[in-house]
Amino acid sequence: MNAKPTNSMSRSIKQFGLYFGLLVLGGTVGLTASQYLRQDDPPPNVRLSPIEPIQLPESSSPPSTPPLENTSFIAKAAQTVGPAVVRLDAARIVSRKEQKPFYRRFFGEESPESERRRVREGSGSGFIFSSDGLILTNAHVIQDADEVQVTLKDGRSFEGVVVGDDSVTDVAVIKIEAQNLPTVTLGNSEHIIPGDWAIAIGNPLGLNNTVTIGIISAIGRSSSQVGVPDKRVSFLQTDAAINPGNSGGPLLNAQGEVIGVNTAIRANAEGLGFAIPIEKAIRIANQLVTTGKVDHxxxxxxxxxxxxxxxxxxxxxxxxxxxxxxxxxxxxxxxxxxxxxxxxxxxxxxxxxxxxxxxxxxxxxxxxxxxxxxxxxxxxxxxxxxxxxxxxxxxxxxxxxxxx
Missing domain, CATH: 2.30.42.10 (PDZ domain)
Structure with missing residues (x-):
């Protein structure tokens, strides 16, 4: 005689059926999703090709003199004139007597003294205008200097000798013992007009052979207009950046010819630079080379x-x-x-x-x-x-x- 199932057993059988159905349904969904996600996978016996790295164009070592083709007139001027632009480091040896506190305590101002030496340095720019080592710069760059070190763009360094300087025009000439040096090409500042291109090369703030570009803003600026009434120069004005260290460097026209000698004579002249016309500078330089001085x-x-x-x-x-x-x-x-x-x-x-x-x-x-x-x-x-x-x-x- 078969026993009739109880209510609790009936509920257990129903729950088991429900769980089993959910399990089968979940497995079916998972299998379908897996097949869907793997439909782009390659067959198990197919090997993937390795990813090739991007190949950069082969480069050769740069030539000693970069080619000037297909470059701007600014780059051409800088590459042509740059080797003739030099850095000048001027030093003045100063003797200073320093009184020792120990002796001052007992002997006052007449105490024994010890002497020490210190060096005050300044830097500027210049350019070679004669292949036998004549360099043009500003007088204030080497003023009162006992030593002048001249560094060429190629890294060579020379001890410079001051041939002469003229504070009235702020022009000076330095000589180094070297031959066959690169030189600048002199232009004509009398033919320029406001709006012409202006290129400055120098060593502002110790950054060697820096090139800046602008225009000629004005010509014929008197010394009094510029704020240096003690000078006898009719200045060129430019908006090419001329900062401390640029003094003595060349100002070029669009053809790369020197039309002026840059001078940072106004510390507060933001956006304004001034240059001594090259005709004036060369005339003074020739007198300095010939006689060592200039009488005005x-x-x-x-x-x-x-x-x-x-x-x-x-x-x-x-x-x-x-x-x-x-x-x-x-x-x-x-x-x-x-x-x-x-x-x-x-x-x-x-x-x-x-x-x-x-x-x-x-x-x-x-x-x-x-x-x-x-x-x-x-x-x-x-x-x-x-x-x-x-x-x-x-x-x-x-x-x-x-x-x-």
Whole structure:
């Protein structure tokens, strides 16, 4: 006689059936998913090809002189002129007596002293303008230097000798004992106009052979306009970066010719750089090479460029009486006692109209005309004095320097 299943047994059988059905369903889903995910897998007996690494183009060692084809005019100029640009490290040996505290305590200011030496260094740039080792730079780069080390772009180093320096134009020449050196090609600054390209090469902040690019911003900037009234230079202005260390380096035109000598004379001139025109720099350099010094012509007058507003201000604030309708010119506002101008008869209030036969419209032109004259030789100056023209003959003297 078969026993009738109990309720608990019936529930167990139902649960088992449910679990078994879920297990079968899960296995089916898993198998299907596995086949789906593996449908892109290669057959078990197929080997994958190894991944090939990317091959970079083969490169050869760079040539000693990079080719200039297909490069910009800036790169061509830098590669051509760069070998002739040098780094200058100037040192001044200073003797200093240092009093020892032990002796000062007992003997006061008359105590025994020990002497020590220290070196104050500065650096700048220069460029070779003669293959036998003549280098042009700024006078302030090597000023008061006892030693000058010259380093070429190829790494060679030489001891430099100061041939001469001229603080009035900030030009100096250095000589090194070497031959067949690379040289720059000199250009013509008189043909450039604002907007022309300007390329500067130098060693700013110790970063050798740095190239910067800009344009000629202005020409004929007077020393007073630039903020260095003690200089006798009509500067080129550029927006090519010229920083400390660039001083003495070349300013180039688009053809790679030197048109100026860079000078970092204004520490606060952000975005502005100045250069000495190459004609002026070379003329001074030749005098330094020949005689070791430069004597600048000197008249001994203080002057101001006339304009309607200047005339009005002078008439209202001084004893000088200027006619409003007077010709343009340069007003003499002071004459130095015992100067060549004083001896020639110049007076305060004279209006300079011509110097050496050339008409002068401003004080810059007068300064240039005097600079181009010869010390000790007659120079004709036409003036207007009290509405009457007179011709004065002056013999320029030697420009007085502070250290003389």
């Amino acid at each position: 012509p000197f008249l001994g007058i203080r002057m101001v460029t006339l304009s309607p507003s200047v005339r009005k201000e002078i008439n209202e604030s001084s004893s000088i009486d200027l006619a409003v309708e007077a010709e343009t010119g340069v007003l003499v506002v002071g004459v130095i006692d015992q100067s060549p101008a004083d001896q020639a008869g110049f007076r305060e209030g004279d209006i300079i109209l011509k110097v050496g036969g050339e008409k002068v419209e401003n004080s810059i032109k007068v300064q240039q005309a005097v600079e181009d004259s010869t010390i000790g030789e007659d120079l004709k100056v036409i003036i207007d004095r009290n509405r009457n023209r007179k011709t004065l003959t002056v013999r320029p003297g030697k420009f007085p320097l502070d250290d003389e």
